[in-house]
Amino acid sequence: MEQLRHYFEEEFGISDSDWKLFSSKLTRHEFPGKTQLLQKGSIENYLSYIEKGIVRLYLPNENGNLTFGFVFNGAFVSAYDSFLTQSPSEYVVETITDTILWRLCHQDLQDVYTTTSIGNLIGRKASEELFLKKSKRELSLLNDSAEERYLKLFDERPELIREIPLKYIASYIGITPQALSRIRKRIS
Template sequence: MKEIREYFNKLVPLTATESDHFTSKLIRREFKKNELILCCGKTEQYLSFVEKGMVRFYSDKGEKEITFSFTFENSFVSAYDSFLMQNPVGYYVQALADTVLWSISHTDLQKVYRESADGQQIGRRAAEELFIKKSKREMSFLRQSAQERYENLFAENPVLLQKIPLKYIASYIGVTPQALSRIRRRIYS
């Protein structure tokens, strides 16, 4: 809880009362490595903050999974399209490591918005963070090679190389595992 209070105070300086009010709405949720956080066909009920762990978003195309997003510690995570519209998702959200999330429900977030201008600012900043992440991802596919996408992923999160299975990284950057092996050979040789 300490980390989330510090993170929110960087976004929006809160009084102790405001911070207590907002954090009183948060629930701690724990997921084991490889556990599904949200299943395809379900509706996202939470906007969450990753205290510990990492999360993968993927679509299942029969025998092939396509990873389209990762979220790491000290970041917001949500199947945000589903959260906003309260519609079922067409993908999965999975913990890639033992993960701790601090989550606020859709209902409680709407109450916080009505009750507090600071709560509105936190919600807006979370939405902006999720939008910027999505926009950067889309632009990377338009402007960067697979090797550049790979290099940028690890420039932002260097410890991940040992933690994320290569098949997920290959899918995320839009190549086969064999093409990722060639990229890695070029970089590390």
Template sequence: MGHIREYYERIINLKESDWAYIASHFRKRVFAKGQAITRKGETEKYLSFIEEGMVRFYIPDEENELTFNFTFSREFTCAYDSFLTQTPSAYELQALSDTMIWSITYDDLQSVYANTQAGNYLGRFAAEQLYLAKSKRELSLLKYNATERYLQLFKEQPDIIRQIPLRYIASYIGITPQALSRIRRQIC
């Protein structure tokens, strides 16, 4: 759990007792490339920290899947709206590579919030970061064209983006794979 502690320590100095309490509520889970982490229609049970790997958020459809988010190593991930409301998810999370995560249940997270000041602060910080990422994504879709969205994505995640299939990237920026191929040819 070294990376999750490093993540927390960048935000707040943790007392050893707080870290021990928080860490005791996380459990390790491993997913193979392509495996579903959360399925559409299931209630999200876990807030997870990606130790290693990549996760795709998408809306499954028989004809066209719609990819709308990615999360990477050393980030939190989950179907957050489902997690908060404890209602079925309208989308799926899928491991894009072999992925190892540390997960905490909804009830255990509530216990961490109630019993540690650090946990409460970290929970608020994580929620704020998820909100900011969602807001940035929405503004990007409204403000920039597909080429600009692609270039921004490539700028923010250059090494990791190379590992994601182009069809998922195209869906994420709101275009067809063929249109993405044209954009890539134009900028190279």
């Protein structure tokens, strides 16, 4: 929780009283790799901060799973559209590695919004972070080649990207695992 408190102190200058209330709503959960945090068709009830681990978001389909997001430690993760609307998710949220999350349920977040001076700022920051990641991904799919998308992903988190199976990376950048192998061979 100290990592999260440090993050909030740096980003928001959170007061001790606001932190005390906010942190009282958080619950720590440990999940092994390959654990579904949210199944397709379920309602997302948590906004989570990743203390440690890697999480992926994907659309299951009959031709394989289409990975559209990776979230690393030090960031928020959620099926955020489902969380906001409290409607069933169209996709799956799953851990790739052993993961530690600090979770805040939907109702508790609403309480934080109304009872702290900094709650809305925290909610806005989490929303902005998730939105920016989504926009960056969409623009990359429209503007960059598969090789450029791979290199950007590798540049962003080289120490963690080694933990993501290549089939997930290939799906994320929109190519087959065989095409990714050719890209990796060409750039090495």
